[in-house]
Amino acid sequence: MHQADAAGGRHASGPSSALDRFSPAGIAIRCASSTTSFANAARCSGVQAHAPDGAYYVFADFTGLLSRRYRGEPLATTQRLAELLLEEFGVATVPGSAFGREGYLRLSFAISEADIRKAMERVARCAASLE
Numbered sequence: 001m002h003q004a005d006a007a008g009g010r011h012a013s014g015p016s017s018a019l020d021r022f023s024p025a026g027i028a029i030r031c032a033s034s035t036t037s038f039a040n041a042a043r044c045s046g047v048q049a050h051a052p053d054g055a056y057y058v059f060a061d062f063t064g065l066l067s068r069r070y071r072g073e074p075l076a077t078t079q080r081l082a083e084l085l086l087e088e089f090g091v092a093t094v095p096g097s098a099f100g101r102e103g104y105l106r107l108s109f110a111i112s113e114a115d116i117r118k119a120m121e122r123v124a125r126c127a128a129s130l131e
Helices: 003-011 024-045 078-089 113-129
Strands: 057-061 104-108
Touching: 078 104, 078 113
Parallel strands: none
Antiparallel strands: 057 104
16 A cells, blocks of 8 residues: 555544644645635635635635624725734734735644634634624
């Protein structure tokens, strides 16, 4: 059996050790599961996300939030939304404008599942707080 096949089998039911969790396969498993969690959390907030093809991050469409306001201040760009998420809700993202994709935020899943869940709850809280 090839090493990659053995690693794939070991991760089929989820990573078992700290090293496994941060291996490419472990990150991919968390990413796929977390993207679904993200999509569910964001469903009612105007955010759309799709499972990435093998990456440990996802570009999520936040255009549904950019016409809204936070405490009276308009959120016109993903740069401002990324700042708001970091400063007020403790979630680090990268504005899609840095990649030529205004309206999107890049979210990394190279963290623990518990931290991903917390971040998604905070993103949902942020969206719910917008006017």
